[in-house]
Amino acid sequence: AAAEKGGFDWFMLKEIAEQPRAIADTLLGRTDGQGKLVLDEVRLTDQDLRDVDKIFVVACGTAYHAGLIAKYAIEHWTRIPVEVEVASEFRYRDPVLDRSTLVVVISQSGETMDTLMALRHAKDQKARVLAICNANGSTIPRESDAVLYTHAGPEVAVASTKGFLTQLVACYLVGLFLAQIRGIKYEDEVAAVVAELHRLPEAVAQVLEQMEPVRELGRSMAEADRMLFLGRHVSFPVALEGALKLKELAYIHAEGFAAGELKHGPIAVVDEGTPVVVVVPPRARDLLHGKVVSNIQEVRARGARTIVIAEEGDEDVVPYADHVIRVPRTPTLLAPVVTTVPLQVLACEIADSRGFDVDQPRNLAKSVTVE
Numbered sequence: 001a002a003a004e005k006g007g008f009d010w011f012m013l014k015e016i017a018e019q020p021r022a023i024a025d026t027l028l029g030r031t032d033g034q035g036k037l038v039l040d041e042v043r044l045t046d047q048d049l050r051d052v053d054k055i056f057v058v059a060c061g062t063a064y065h066a067g068l069i070a071k072y073a074i075e076h077w078t079r080i081p082v083e084v085e086v087a088s089e090f091r092y093r094d095p096v097l098d099r100s101t102l103v104v105v106i107s108q109s110g111e112t113m114d115t116l117m118a119l120r121h122a123k124d125q126k127a128r129v130l131a132i133c134n135a136n137g138s139t140i141p142r143e144s145d146a147v148l149y150t151h152a153g154p155e156v157a158v159a160s161t162k163g164f165l166t167q168l169v170a171c172y173l174v175g176l177f178l179a180q181i182r183g184i185k186y187e188d189e190v191a192a193v194v195a196e197l198h199r200l201p202e203a204v205a206q207v208l209e210q211m212e213p214v215r216e217l218g219r220s221m222a223e224a225d226r227m228l229f230l231g232r233h234v235s236f237p238v239a240l241e242g243a244l245k246l247k248e249l250a251y252i253h254a255e256g257f258a259a260g261e262l263k264h265g266p267i268a269v270v271d272e273g274t275p276v277v278v279v280v281p282p283r284a285r286d287l288l289h290g291k292v293v294s295n296i297q298e299v300r301a302r303g304a305r306t307i308v309i310a311e312e313g314d315e316d317v318v319p320y321a322d323h324v325i326r327v328p329r330t331p332t333l334l335a336p337v338v339t340t341v342p343l344q345v346l347a348c349e350i351a352d353s354r355g356f357d358v359d360q361p362r363n364l365a366k367s368v369t370v371e
């Protein structure tokens, strides 16, 4: 088993380390020389895709968080309204669907029962279904109208890492592809984002090189009994994902919040020593950035231990941060691909130092094949 883990203590650590390669493989062969996307596998006609007037993204767990991030990007690039929903809710509330609705189902395993039932419901309502999936030939892509595979390779650890980052990349590809087909963004604009996508493997590799202090920080947090995660815009779902990972692996109660909601509740639970992780938007988004920096200051004033994820060169956060974790400068919509990585490492390390089985957390399964 040690050999299978490639020298790492856990499959999860190995899979975290594989992320630059997984992202590169997911991008491979999907653009022509001019930065134009060629998603031949998406066997929906251009006309079908032009007719789409509403998108649902439906998934469970970590894949659902990928969907939440996708909404920001797809709406921004295409101007098509996007709704994101957990699969177990979608089917039971009579969502409004018809032939011009595109339902994007996201599933690493392709076997999650709730997601499968949601996809069947969507097809019954005549919606078109596009699957984003990692496991080749699994049930969900087989039953969908079209599939865009992520090329993460097999994921063994129960908690999804490379599966998640490649789902994000696939979501970006879908958004840009729709924008390209519908001619909403000029071709060179799509090409510019595609070029940024190709920089992500290197950016993630850079984050991974700086993980030693994060592991140390994790070891110092083994005794924490709860934790808060805050983020805004695309970093809000990143905060949700950070909290989910911590719950799943370290069995520490954690919640993710939209940082703007701080004063509407979450700040009440902050007291002396409460660890609060804050994912800060790029400085280029100055309004948003300033507001989140104020949030760090506010929780710090109530005694929180602040762990701040901020881009390189962002000095504004320094006065209020007990720990700063640096990530390379990345365009806002793509930033979750880099800011999620330290949260994966943190959860893994905290769980390990608490003596838990990181790869096989209690009560959880890699793929939930019952409703």
Ligand code: G6P
Pocket: 060, 061, 062, 063, 106, 107, 108, 109, 110, 111, 112, 115, 158, 159, 160, 364, 365, 366, 367, 368
């Ligand atoms: C389970 C796993 C999660 C995963 C979720 C969705 O709950 O423990 O890590 O995110 O299922 O799985 P899927 O295979 O559909 O992406």
